[in-house]
Amino acid sequence: MNALLETVDARPATDRRRPPSRRRRSSIGHPRLTPYLFLLPTILLFLAFKLYPYLSAFWVSLTQNVGGVTAFVGLDNYIRLAQDPLFYTALGNTFLILVVQVPLMLALGIVLSVAFNSMLLKWRAFWRTSYFVPIVMGLVAYGILFRALFDSGDGIVNEMLGAVDIGPIPWLVDPFWAKISIVLAMTWHYTGQNAIIYLAQLQSIPGELYEAAQVDGANGWQRFWNITMPGLRPALLLTVILSTIGTLQLFDEPYVLTNGGPDNATLTIGMYLYQNGFRYFDFGYASAIGYALTLIIAVISLIQFRLFKEKTR
Amino acid sequence: MRFTLNKRSRGVAVTATAIAAVAALVGCSAPSADNSATDGEVAGKITIWTWDAPGDGLKAAIPAFQELHPDVEIDVQDVGNPAIWEKITTGMAAGGSGLPDVLNIGIDYMGNYVEKFPGELVDLRDFGADELADEFPSGAWKSGSGADGAVYGIPYEVNATGFFYRTDIFEQAGVDIDSIETWDQLLEAGVTIKEKTGVNLYNQDKAASAADSAGLWQLLTALQGSFYFDEQGEITMNSEAGVHSLELIKKANDLGIVGDEQGSWDTLLASLRGETDVAIMPSGGWMAGVMENEAPDMAGNWGVRLPPAVEPGGITAAVNGGTYLSIPTESKNQRTAWEFVNFALGTLEGQEVVYDGGGMFPGYKPMLESEGFAEPSEYFNGQSPNAIFIAELAQDTPVVNYTSDYARALKALTDAQTRVLLSGADPEEALNEAAEQVAQQTNRKLASD
Numbered sequence: 001m002n003a004l005l006e007t008v009d010a011r012p013a014t015d016r017r018r019p020p021s022r023r024r025r026s027s028i029g030h031p032r033l034t035p036y037l038f039l040l041p042t043i044l045l046f047l048a049f050k051l052y053p054y055l056s057a058f059w060v061s062l063t064q065n066v067g068g069v070t071a072f073v074g075l076d077n078y079i080r081l082a083q084d085p086l087f088y089t090a091l092g093n094t095f096l097i098l099v100v101q102v103p104l105m106l107a108l109g110i111v112l113s114v115a116f117n118s119m120l121l122k123w124r125a126f127w128r129t130s131y132f133v134p135i136v137m138g139l140v141a142y143g144i145l146f147r148a149l150f151d152s153g154d155g156i157v158n159e160m161l162g163a164v165d166i167g168p169i170p171w172l173v174d175p176f177w178a179k180i181s182i183v184l185a186m187t188w189h190y191t192g193q194n195a196i197i198y199l200a201q202l203q204s205i206p207g208e209l210y211e212a213a214q215v216d217g218a219n220g221w222q223r224f225w226n227i228t229m230p231g232l233r234p235a236l237l238l239t240v241i242l243s244t245i246g247t248l249q250l251f252d253e254p255y256v257l258t259n260g261g262p263d264n265a266t267l268t269i270g271m272y273l274y275q276n277g278f279r280y281f282d283f284g285y286a287s288a289i290g291y292a293l294t295l296i297i298a299v300i301s302l303i304q305f306r307l308f309k310e311k312t313r
Numbered sequence: 314m315r316f317t318l319n320k321r322s323r324g325v326a327v328t329a330t331a332i333a334a335v336a337a338l339v340g341c342s343a344p345s346a347d348n349s350a351t352d353g354e355v356a357g358k359i360t361i362w363t364w365d366a367p368g369d370g371l372k373a374a375i376p377a378f379q380e381l382h383p384d385v386e387i388d389v390q391d392v393g394n395p396a397i398w399e400k401i402t403t404g405m406a407a408g409g410s411g412l413p414d415v416l417n418i419g420i421d422y423m424g425n426y427v428e429k430f431p432g433e434l435v436d437l438r439d440f441g442a443d444e445l446a447d448e449f450p451s452g453a454w455k456s457g458s459g460a461d462g463a464v465y466g467i468p469y470e471v472n473a474t475g476f477f478y479r480t481d482i483f484e485q486a487g488v489d490i491d492s493i494e495t496w497d498q499l500l501e502a503g504v505t506i507k508e509k510t511g512v513n514l515y516n517q518d519k520a521a522s523a524a525d526s527a528g529l530w531q532l533l534t535a536l537q538g539s540f541y542f543d544e545q546g547e548i549t550m551n552s553e554a555g556v557h558s559l560e561l562i563k564k565a566n567d568l569g570i571v572g573d574e575q576g577s578w579d580t581l582l583a584s585l586r587g588e589t590d591v592a593i594m595p596s597g598g599w600m601a602g603v604m605e606n607e608a609p610d611m612a613g614n615w616g617v618r619l620p621p622a623v624e625p626g627g628i629t630a631a632v633n634g635g636t637y638l639s640i641p642t643e644s645k646n647q648r649t650a651w652e653f654v655n656f657a658l659g660t661l662e663g664q665e666v667v668y669d670g671g672g673m674f675p676g677y678k679p680m681l682e683s684e685g686f687a688e689p690s691e692y693f694n695g696q697s698p699n700a701i702f703i704a705e706l707a708q709d710t711p712v713v714n715y716t717s718d719y720a721r722a723l724k725a726l727t728d729a730q731t732r733v734l735l736s737g738a739d740p741e742e743a744l745n746e747a748a749e750q751v752a753q754q755t756n757r758k759l760a761s762d
Contacts, residue, residue, distance in 0.1 A: 065429055068428055068429060068430065068431035068432075069431075083753075084753070084754075085750070086750070147523075147575075151575070152573075153573075153574075172520065172522045173519065173520035173522055173573065173735070174520070174735070175735075175736075178520075178522070257522070258520075258522045259521065259522050259523060259524070261520055261521050261522045261727075261728070261731060262519075262520035262521060262522055262731045262735060263520075263728045263731040263732050263735070263736075264728060275724070278399050278402055278403075279720045279721075279724070280718070280720050280721050280754075281402065281425055281429040281717070283406070
């Protein structure tokens with residue numbers, strides 16, 4: 001106990017110049033070990049609850065359950081995946097939602113965050129909270145709410161559209177509109193989160209920059225484009241990557257709203273993984289889908305990092 | 314440190330721990346050594362996973378069971394359907410941990426659990442369950458048993474198709490329900506009903522966005538003696554019978570007599586209560602009880618009969634699912650669990666309270682033959698739903714082979730049907746595609762090859 005306290009007090013910078021004393025080297029509280037000691041609980045938890053499942057899932061992805069017996073089948077599941085038309089349907093749907101929804105959501109997030117940050121806005125805490133609330137809403141409540149909104153018969157959205165002589169729109173039951181419904185639901189769900197991240201970043205932009213620009217005669221748009229946007233870049237990179245990863249793993253919305261239908265129009269990779277694992281008990285194949293998804297996410301994240309690096313230069 | 318042990322007390326503590334550990338080990342290994350899990354006392358607490366209506370039936374049996382075994386406490390948990398399937402799957406994948414003492418398992422999941430998680434369900438022959446075999450319809454008993462005769466579940470519900478119709482709507486349209494013998498005639502009647510009353514013949518979740526909507530296809534296909542798979546497990550969903558069923562469904566849709574409703578429990582209740590009118594409701598026999606409980610105001614407006622045949626003179630009976638009670642091997646109180654299952658399902662006394670408590674249609678033959686079971690019902694205008702279901706079960710219905718790939722086939726069929734109903738796809742082409750997809754996913758053969 002005493003040794004540990006001593007080493008915490010010791011300053012490593014001065015330590016390095018002195019030859020290490022024998023007493024210190026023999027103790028568990030060696031300065032170099034101290035950070036690892038603090039990290040140990042996290043490392044153990046990581047090994048048990050992250051690394052082990054990762055490796056175990058990889059092993060499972062190389063097996064198949066044949067008549068209750070788990071058999072090693074090598075890359076069979078991956079070969080099957082490469083030839084599975086439904087997997088490509090899921091991949092196509094996921095990417096379509098990705099390219100439509102993520103830019104839409106991020107643009108909205110920027111607009112919201114600028115509004116949240118504005119001195120002109122009253123009751124700012126109220127607005128910030130109300131846009132953040134959807135993030136914490138439970139999956140079931142979320143599903144019930146949007147089913148009630150988007151019901152193609154007497155849904156609230158269709159009733160409102162009907163009042164201005166539009167529709168009715170078959171929100172959840174038409175292949176095209178089902179995708180739109182998913183995009184709308186996701187935007188509602190996650191825009192607030194991105195807005196809060198942007199807001200934090202906005203508050204780190206020095207106010208003097210705006211004052212100086214104003215003195216130089218820059219208008220509002222010029223100030224936004226030349227000060228706000230560059231200032232937001234780190235947050236933009238973060239949200240682009242997080243939203244991309246989140247969308248690629250998309251599961252909640254198609255699960256509660258459309259069941260992946262109609263006719264697989266909203267089948268995402270996450271839904272397909274779930275179906276294979278929990279509906280068909282094909283855990284080997286589900287794990288292979290999981291690893292294919294991991295690979296896709298890794299490649300796309302890498303590309304995004306590269307692209308943003310180019311821009312910041 | 315305040316808490317210190319001197320040498321002597323530390324020694325005592327170590328010894329005590331060692332004794333406890335040894336005792337625990339002995340305690341654990343004992344059941345497998347002398348099979349006392351099947352001997353044990355009928356006492357303690359057991360937990361049952363089920364869902365709303367069957368749960369009500371089981372709860373009703375508790376007081377009668379406790380009269381025989383006062384030391385037993387029974388916790389019936391309404392896990393919800395379909396949530397229960399995922400919960401059971403997760404438990405089985407985890408080697409049985411977290412599972413309760415009794416599981417209520419659907420006939421369509423039984424094969425999957427037994428095949429994919431061997432050894433997770435108790436072979437009830439250990440408790441002498443094979444003596445009950447003759448008391449249940451053989452088809453239902455067979456679907457709850459393994460290929461080697463091991464008994465994994467006792468039939469709780471055995472459902473014949475319940476074909477319900479609205480007497481008031483048929484009367485208003487001037488259509489005599491008793492004159493309808495085939496589905497073609499029924500669709501013609503549907504057109505008349507729509508013209509005269511504006512009511513759809515039936516509702517369907519065309520996009521299947523809330524649940525699968527394959528019930529009608531399964532019924533029509535069964536009425537032609539076919540199913541997704543044949544007895545060898547080869548794929549038959551695109552057989553002549555299957556295609557004809559989907560053509561009938563398409564025809565009804567093209568005639569404009571099918572309402573589009575999400576396949577949820579709430580929309581079903583709305584139809585039962587006449588809030589969204591339908592002229593017919595083909596469903597399981599269990600629907601009779603649900604109608605009486607959930608739509609009491611509709612008494613006298615619902616009738617029940619055998620479903621029309623697909624071909625003139627064809628069979629008018631189909632099995633519409635069923636459920637089992639099973640015991641997971643991880644259960645610490647298997648003896649008590651078995652005694653309760655045996656009481657609830659394998660004795661006339663138990664069956665009566667279960668049936669009165671929940672209205673599930675039983676498979677226990679002495680119950681079906683018992684006095685008063687097929688009594689006319691006031692709700693159904695003096696008709697007897699039970700007599701109709703018993704007549705159905707007596708017909709020579711085909712053995713339904715769900716196989717372990719039923720969920721895949723169901724999904725493929727639902728998607729094909731959605732393509733036909735929403736995008737006007739050709740039924741035969743859509744079913745061929747679906748069958749090939751199932752073959753590609755499962756390595757099963759197409760029976761047509």
